[in-house]
Amino acid sequence: MSVFQKLKDVDISKLAEQKGKFDYLSWAHAVREMLKVFPEATWEVHEYDSMPYMQTATGYYTKVSVTVEGLTRTQIHPVLDNKNQTIDTPNAFQINTSIQRCLAKAIALHGLGLSLFAGEDLPDNITDKQEKEFTKLANQVKDEKAKKAMLSALKGGRINESNYAKSLEHCKTIIKNEKKGDK
Numbered sequence: 001m002s003v004f005q006k007l008k009d010v011d012i013s014k015l016a017e018q019k020g021k022f023d024y025l026s027w028a029h030a031v032r033e034m035l036k037v038f039p040e041a042t043w044e045v046h047e048y049d050s051m052p053y054m055q056t057a058t059g060y061y062t063k064v065s066v067t068v069e070g071l072t073r074t075q076i077h078p079v080l081d082n083k084n085q086t087i088d089t090p091n092a093f094q095i096n097t098s099i100q101r102c103l104a105k106a107i108a109l110h111g112l113g114l115s116l117f118a119g120e121d122l123p124d125n126i127t128d129k130q131e132k133e134f135t136k137l138a139n140q141v142k143d144e145k146a147k148k149a150m151l152s153a154l155k156g157g158r159i160n161e162s163n164y165a166k167s168l169e170h171c172k173t174i175i176k177n178e179k180k181g182d183k
Helices: 003-009 027-037 094-108 128-138 144-155 164-182
Strands: 017-019 021-023 044-045 054-056 059-066 071-079
Touching: 003 027, 027 094, 044 094, 059 094, 071 094, 128 144, 128 164, 144 164
Parallel strands: none
Antiparallel strands: 017 021, 044 059, 054 059, 059 071
8 A cells, every 4th residue: 555545545634624614634634644654754943054944935934844754745835924824024933833734744745634735725814894795685595404504515615716706696596585485
């Protein structure tokens, strides 16, 4: 069985945490679970002019490589604030946080927790006003199964900028059809 298959098959469902609308695996859990399966695995934080980050015109970045069974995978991660926005002048804590997120993602490239990162490149979330508008409308739907599905899609971040208008129209259509059925 390949390294990827072995790590992909590790059940991390009870270890996943949530930040905003996304699930993630803490670096500490990722390292522990990887080392349980591959105790000889190693990682390296890359340095640039003796610093554990690189500064570019687009921001600061960290880079980590993880080697498992002779296979090295490398991840680059921007230094971000708690709203996932780049930081113009990061402090040591923010750089360290970026290194740890980068480590968790480099481990994920080997299979452990990779599925958690699916969707993080989706279009931007809708605004609070749009979320309230959609929630209010979805709560008017009488079909409990349909209502639950719509609210779950909203909570799960599957309703975003690119599909908000279509999702809202779908919700309005269901309500309209339910009203026709009441007559």
